[in-house]
Amino acid sequence: MKAIALFSGGLDSTLALKLIIDQGIEVLAVNINTGFGSTKDRYEHMLNLCKQVGAELRIIDIESEFLQDVLFDPKHGYGKNFNPCIDCHAKMFAVAKRVMEAEGASFLISGEVLGQRPMSQNKEAMQTVLNESNCNGLLLRPLSAKALAPTIAEINGWVDREKLEGIVGRSRDRQLELVEEIGLKDFESPGGGCLLTDENFAKKMFDFIKHDTFEVRDIPVMKYGRHLRLPDGAKLVVGRNRDENVHLQNIVNEKYYHIKTLGLPGPHSLLSKSATEADKELAAKIILTYCKTKEDTAYKLSLDEKEEIEATPFASRDELKPYTIM
Structure with a gap:
């Protein structure tokens, strides 16, 4: 049996x-x-x-x-x-x-x-x-x-x-x-269960399907980082810690640029390849705002290690709220 x-x-x-x-x-x-x-x-x-x-x-x-x-x-x-x-x-x-x-x-x-x-x-x-x-x-x-x-x-x-x-x-x-x-050992305490039951994850999902067709390759993108939607429609994902940076760095998805800061420690980030120049510049400013930077100093970032962009950070993270999904 x-x-x-x-x-x-x-x-x-x-x-x-x-x-x-x-x-x-x-x-x-x-x-x-x-x-x-x-x-x-x-x-x-x-x-x-x-x-x-x-x-x-x-x-x-x-x-x-x-x-x-x-x-x-x-x-x-x-x-x-x-x-x-x-x-x-x-x-x-x-x-x-x-x-x-x-x-x-x-x-x-x-x-x-x-x-x-x-x-x-x-x-x-x-x-x-x-x-x-x-x-x-x-x-x-x-x-x-x-x-x-x-x-x-x-x-x-x-x-x-x-x-x-x-x-x-x-x-x-x-x-x-x-x-x-x-005598069962190492069992888990009851947890939150499926990510789809999480309110913040749901916000990311509802936002995503307003702007794009969701595919299997998009699932890992949704699991990590801060998620932001920029004015011209680009999606930006910014790693919150070392573990998330590693996960984001390992994502293979042709929809996104991989963005890294140059010359200073910073989060690993993803940006829609459909991003306009304005959204690229804004994404760079947002990413730098999560770094230890000086307000009026310009810094460089790389997109897929092929394209470079220069920007200055925002004065405060409060300025990011209009773009933040969660």
Whole structure:
């Protein structure tokens, strides 16, 4: 007997794995990458948790499919920000079902808890996800199983329903008891989850689609730096710290210039290649305003290490507010 688990790397999905593995069932933990999960590489963290509970980990990239099918025209709309949670979950379950069929597995599991998230984890929303993904009866939610209708795995006796949980609501007390019982280490505290649920990230997304067609190659651009929109329409991204500078420096996207300061330490920045000369000059002034500079001194910056531009910084960062998205 084999099951496919939707695995986020969070505590709930890890406990769901353990509850099924403890019943003698082989579990493949599938982490589905939409591109918007995190700004950090969580592979080692996820691998560690899977090793602790005895599951195999597999990462499946659906960035292109997610943009094409879900992000910009969700059938069930968005949440508070740019988050099409119901459509996203349905897409993930549909992908997991494809994996299940390819692997010869018998059912699916997830770490969802009934009532933990009022909008996307109420009974109606959870049933909608099953209907949309054609997973009705196939998906077992081990942490809330006793509070939900029996699934095929329970009805057929593949899984002992009495050994599952009936957790409902936002309290984590029972999950923490299970952590102690199994000796789980290095798990994450509940976090913000998908970037699309973040208000500031949503602002960047809404601004982007007003000016450009969003593509897979644009996802890394959205994850790092301060984002500004200049008067003639160019997008400027300015690194906020060393880690962000490294990420921005490694981005390969033909839509953008890579801008560096010359002769003084400064942030790594990206600027739309469609930028007018006026926007280029303004971008240079903005970038210099985030450096340790003298107000009336001109400095040079390079665009793709081919073109140089000279500018003076603004007197105050307050002057950048009209252009700042977040």
